[in-house]
Amino acid sequence: MIEAKNLRKTFNKGKVVAVDNVSFTARDGEITGLLGPNGAGKTTTLRMLYTLLRPDSGHMRVDGIDPEVQPLSIKRALGVVPDSRGLYDRLTARENIRYYGKLHGLGKADIERRTEQLTEILGMSEFIDRRTTGFSQGQRVKVAIARALIHDPRTVLLDEPSNGLDVMTTRALREFLRELKKQGCCVVLSTHIMQEVAALCDRIVIIADGKVAAEGTADELLQRSGEANLEDAFVKLIGSAEGLLA
Numbered sequence: 001m002i003e004a005k006n007l008r009k010t011f012n013k014g015k016v017v018a019v020d021n022v023s024f025t026a027r028d029g030e031i032t033g034l035l036g037p038n039g040a041g042k043t044t045t046l047r048m049l050y051t052l053l054r055p056d057s058g059h060m061r062v063d064g065i066d067p068e069v070q071p072l073s074i075k076r077a078l079g080v081v082p083d084s085r086g087l088y089d090r091l092t093a094r095e096n097i098r099y100y101g102k103l104h105g106l107g108k109a110d111i112e113r114r115t116e117q118l119t120e121i122l123g124m125s126e127f128i129d130r131r132t133t134g135f136s137q138g139q140r141v142k143v144a145i146a147r148a149l150i151h152d153p154r155t156v157l158l159d160e161p162s163n164g165l166d167v168m169t170t171r172a173l174r175e176f177l178r179e180l181k182k183q184g185c186c187v188v189l190s191t192h193i194m195q196e197v198a199a200l201c202d203r204i205v206i207i208a209d210g211k212v213a214a215e216g217t218a219d220e221l222l223q224r225s226g227e228a229n230l231e232d233a234f235v236k237l238i239g240s241a242e243g244l245l246a
């Protein structure tokens, strides 16, 4: 479970307020979607959650762990697919994944076993032993996901995971995330695609201008907005649909 409390982050000596007092809870066994237009503060929020950025104020916990007190425990608890997928181009897909396994202190046999499993689930066998230079977006995302999950984390954070993916790969990705949820994982993803949250997320945190504009299940958001479909509900709750894809 992730608990974010009053997170705030500014840049450029306080002139840019990227995230302003954001609070929400993401539970185990659920997929939580951070939905918002470009520049809303989704990536900055995720970066604070995976401890790449330190909040100016506020705090977060993962399974009760405070990153200020136990920074390494948090890193072990999390699987992260960042916005820049960040693969090492000179390494093969397998070597990229193996390297992360080693960083997490896994033994060779465990790394090989888990890599085989993820290769199968994510459909990577055709390119697992190719260098990642020239990989398509979909192939990159798959390797980034496998790398993030090599240590079997309970909490998984994904920044715009379906960006640039074709329909079939997006469907496979959604199926995979549902499987993680079934296993009891806490899954948090950011997106600006309404369809994505509607199809996938148990809870939706709508972020606009660095703030939480609304939060709840799709049904709760419909009720609160008094609208019959999610698209109209989002428009009403955010005040504009600019930057959001249906």
Ligand SMILES: Nc1ncnc2c1ncn2[C@@H]1O[C@H](COP(=O)(O)OP(=O)(O)OP(=O)(O)O)[C@@H](O)[C@H]1O
Binding pocket: 011, 012, 016, 017, 018, 019, 036, 037, 038, 039, 040, 041, 042, 043, 044, 045, 192
């Ligand atoms: N390192 C940084 N330096 C200066 N400003 C930043 C930095 N990182 C983010 N920002 C600003 O903070 C705001 C929120 O950015 P963020 O990347 O979190 O939005 P986002 O919701 O993820 O957008 P997108 O959907 O376009 O990726 C933007 O105005 C952005 O320009």
